[in-house]
Amino acid sequence: MLLADFIRQSVHRLSALYPSPEARGMVSVLCGEKLGVKSYTHIIEPSRAIPDGVLPELLSCMERLMQAEPLQYVLGYAEFCGRRFKVDGRVLIPRPETEQLVGLAEERMRASGLKAGVLDLCTGSGCIAWSLRLDFPGTEVTAVDISGDALELACSQFPAPGPEFVQADIRGPVPELVRSRGPYGLIVSNPPYVLESERAAMRSNVLDHEPGLALFVPDDDPLVFYRACAAWAADLLAPDGCVLFEINEAFGPQTASMMRSCGFTTVEVLPDLYGKPRFVRACREPDSRFRK
């Protein structure tokens, strides 16, 4: 089969599910990955054929895409903070906003002189924990998730030494292993924050394929995971430590005031690249009696 024909047919089929530019982009990435071709190869080499040995795999990828499976699951990886993370249906596909969260975490780690370790709550694929561990090899990183399936994948992302992964429900008590590695200079979390009522507006590639456990919170308790993180922070955060959250854009003021009520004196809501309120940074000033 000619590459140009495969691309034309595939873009046409996928355009039933996605806007045409997105469909074209997906087919281009798929061909780049499986055939090593550029986005323009089929134009400058119109007689270029797809090798017979690769065609079945490409066609099977197309069938998966036609079931609205996300491209990253079909390829088996997602790009995040300059690295490739393995992803499959056990974990949420890391989002660009979360790369910004890592940027804020790293800013804080540099400013604090990297004295204490980092705790990543609701780690999923481990993208935050591994990024921080690999960018700051001297820092201990601990990462928690309730899902054993997610942790299995998270552990396998890169060769050891990596973060310490711990299975736990953050709505419950702090496990001894997590406590013993504290106190932490930074607690970071991108927990589930999509309201059940927001399901209706979501596309089927997310709804039918990404784990619901990673996405949704009840409409009547949207801050459930932030309260849980704050309770762990009360126990585990160093006196001059800081908490960083990714949040639902609808709940900036509520999340900030909940953190203030938990004793955090400096609380800011920060925007994402689209200007939407997306992050909360909460710090406890060190007790002035102990300042030099």
Ligand SMILES: C[S@@+](CC[C@H](N)C(=O)[O-])C[C@H]1O[C@@H](n2cnc3c(N)ncnc32)[C@H](O)[C@@H]1O
């Ligand atoms: C939004 S995903 C975030 C994954 C990853 N940190 C990221 O930014 O891509 C939320 C994660 O929270 C985990 N989770 C859900 N409920 C939890 C709980 N009660 N305790 C700990 N983790 C939980 C899910 O398994 C999922 O991996």
